[in-house]
Amino acid sequence: MTSSDLNRFGTSRRVFKGSGLATFGNGAEVKARFTLAQLVDTRLIFIADIKRPSWNCLADLPTVIGFIGKLIDGRSVSVEGILIKESRQISRYRTRLIGYSGQWIIGKPDFREAASISFNLVNFRFLGTEKEVFIEGDNWRSSLSLMTLKLGDREIKLRQVVDYDQVVASLRAQHGLQVTCIATTIIKDSTELDTTISKIDTLCDVMTVARGTLVNWISFDVITSESELPYSRYRNSVTRDFSEIELINNSDPQNTKSFIEKGFSRCQEIAPDFQIRQIARAFTETRGGPFIESRSLLIGVLVEYIASVRARLDNRTFFLNDGSFESKWDAFKAEILTTLKLTYPQITKNYLSVMVSNLKGLNHRPFSWKLNDLAIWLGINFEKGEIERFIETRNKLAHEGRFPETGIPAEHYQRMQHLIDRVILRLFDYHGPYYDFEHREMRQI
Secondary structure, three states, X not given: OOHHHHHOOXXXXXXXXXXXXXXXXXXXXXXXXXXXXXXXXXXXXXXXXXXXXXXOOHHXXXXXXXXXXXXXXXXXXXXXXXXXXXXXXXXXXXXXXXXXXXXXXXXXXXXXXXXXXXXXXXXXXXXXXXXXXXXXXXXXXXXXXXXXXXXXXXXXEEEEOOOHHHHHHHHHHHOOOOEEEEEEEEEOOHHHHHHHHHHHHHHHHHHHHHHOOOOEEEEEEEEEOOOOOOEEEEEOOOXXXXXXXXXXXXXXXXXHHHHHHHHXXXXXXXOOOOOHHHHHHHHHHOOOOOOHHHHHHHHHHHHHXXXXXXXXXXXXXXXXXXXXXXXXXXXXXXXXXXXXXXXXXXXXXXXXXXXXXHHHHHHEOOHHHHHHXXXXXXXXXXXXXXXXXXXXXXXXXXXXXXXXXXXXXXXXXXXXXXXXXXXXXXXXXXXXXXXXXXXXEEEEO
């Protein structure tokens, strides 16, 4: 296989070569030689030469399900989630397929001894709280590149990548995707894989909130005490380009460590009721994008979701029991229709049912009440009139697609961002310094 096919996708982080079978949707299996590459921007690429003639274009090609086989180091490999971008005949009996894949599974998850497991994380900047000594050329040097996190019953070591300074400089200049650190922990055997992956998922959610940019893991390796690699997994993760609008300042490592540890514990506590991953990822979307109107509207949706979950848990969603209200609704609706006809005889008949349907919201407690209750639960002291201004802006955007006429749009957005920042910080049980997006200064919460 020519390197030119691979190089045109970009720079590779990892490259594997192997052979085995290509499997197709029609049940066919054919011999294949393949190259797998994980790019610096985290995409998973495959190039496969398959031994089957007469496929000259994608239209003639049956659906490829994946590849199975062995790498040249002897480990088994399974490639899933295939998307073919190019197919060309390279000889009379060989066709080259080039495209993207969703996941690689290397080895078998059946190891029975203690091992370390290391996850590659993208786009998380941090300063370590502990020094590591390493060799650089002919010299020894130390760097604050390590942070040890206590997350529940598990200790996880967060370590900067070797070329961390260059990686971060590239991220800040180009706002792309790159692996910035490695999270490592010890598992007793393969039975702890799923719970460990779940913990790293939650860790990434907390990191995402701290930095205001989407942090995720793209691969992991299990490494035994004999430095063998019994199992690895690579995936095409949900990612976003790097953003530098931090909520917890990167320059304070102790505060970062405290936020992650307390935030992780808090997530474990509230996860049954709140969709933490959706909250974290929606939060990052409020901090970037071309239109502040859409970002502000998302802030309104996110705040209302959090406030509504809290109201439901406190049984404060409705004024009256919803069952009782519904049981009398038909009778109430009939009376309202009669009253409307008598009071406003000029109303067009087709409008009546629509107008009455709006009255169903009568039994719902207003957003302002739910937001005030949420503020009490989170211990946030909003300024007088702040909630009312937030709701006014949210309503104007929801119903008219524009900001209120008072003030400039950027001011309305910054005010809404400041409110959601405090809600998120306290939802993750944070007390301490944070950047006030509205007033452009550091404050305490």
